[in-house]
Amino acid sequence: xxxxxxxxxxxxxxxxxxxxxxxxxxxxxxxxxxxxxxxxxxxxxxxxxxxxxxxxxxxxxxxxxxxxxxxxxxxxxxxxxxxxxxxxxxxxxxxxxxxxxxxxxxxxxxxxxxxxxxxxxxxxxxxxxxxxxxxxxxxxxxxxxxxxxxxxxxxxxxxxxxxxxxxxxxxxxxxxxxxxxxxxxxxxxxxxxxxxxxxxxxxxxxxxxxxxxxxxxxxxxxxxxxxxxxxxxxxxxxxxxxxxxxxx
Numbered sequence: 001x002x003x004x005x006x007x008x009x010x011x012x013x014x015x016x017x018x019x020x021x022x023x024x025x026x027x028x029x030x031x032x033x034x035x036x037x038x039x040x041x042x043x044x045x046x047x048x049x050x051x052x053x054x055x056x057x058x059x060x061x062x063x064x065x066x067x068x069x070x071x072x073x074x075x076x077x078x079x080x081x082x083x084x085x086x087x088x089x090x091x092x093x094x095x096x097x098x099x100x101x102x103x104x105x106x107x108x109x110x111x112x113x114x115x116x117x118x119x120x121x122x123x124x125x126x127x128x129x130x131x132x133x134x135x136x137x138x139x140x141x142x143x144x145x146x147x148x149x150x151x152x153x154x155x156x157x158x159x160x161x162x163x164x165x166x167x168x169x170x171x172x173x174x175x176x177x178x179x180x181x182x183x184x185x186x187x188x189x190x191x192x193x194x195x196x197x198x199x200x201x202x203x204x205x206x207x208x209x210x211x212x213x214x215x216x217x218x219x220x221x222x223x224x225x226x227x228x229x230x231x232x233x234x235x236x237x238x239x240x241x242x243x244x245x246x247x248x
Contacts, residue, residue: 009180016176021169028161036154043145044116047128050085050143051114055132058139084125084144089137101146108142124148190219197226 086105087096094105106119108129119125129142193207205223 012180013176017173020172082146086142088140
């Protein structure tokens with residue numbers, strides 16, 4: 001069973017399509033990884049920025065109760081249903097909570113400095129948290145972001161990359177076939193000229209394709225072969241004539 005077609009032009013087109021698909025796939029993979037890292041970095045910076053703004057609000061407020069009485073200060077800061085926020089005291093009481101999806105409170109380890117990490121209870125939740133001291137109480141600030149929107153966007157981007165890869169491979173195959181057809185035209189011309197040489201026309205020679213180095217060497221070798229065949233046929237003809245003369 002042949003894995004490759006017999007037509008050389010189709011083989012060249014397939015190889016051209018495979019090479020193009022490999023190049024396009026590598027570029028697409030690099031762009032996808034770059035976009036994924038860039039989005040993740042921007043989301044992390046946004047989470048850290050929310051922690052800083054909440055810490056600034058706590059510093060400007062006389063008490064946590066005053067901040068709880070004005071939720072518009074931090075609710076407007078979030079702005080969408082994918083963002084979460086908790087402020088928890090050392091007793092585990094939720095002093096402030098913005099949780100549109102009613103997700104369970106994530107468990108975080110103590111963090112004297114702003115820390116980033118994924119939620120242990122949900123793989124699609126990114127967290128940033130920080131422990132701060134306010135008077136005699138230790139507060140934990142937790143900012144979260146659901147990754148569903150990011151995953152949907154990346155899935156749509158992957159689909160576009162696959163479509164671009166398939167279309168690019170098909171176009172590369174078509175263009176490769178056209179290019180190979182044009183590039184193999186001298187080979188077909190050489191075959192037509194070689195087919196015109198028979199026993200009565202052994203004196204004919206193939207034109208050397210000086211503009212194509214590979215065909216120039218091939219035509220030169222074929223002309224040398226024709227010269228040897230012509231000499232051998234001439235010797236055989238003379239021998240036959242001499243033999244017929246001796247028999248008569």
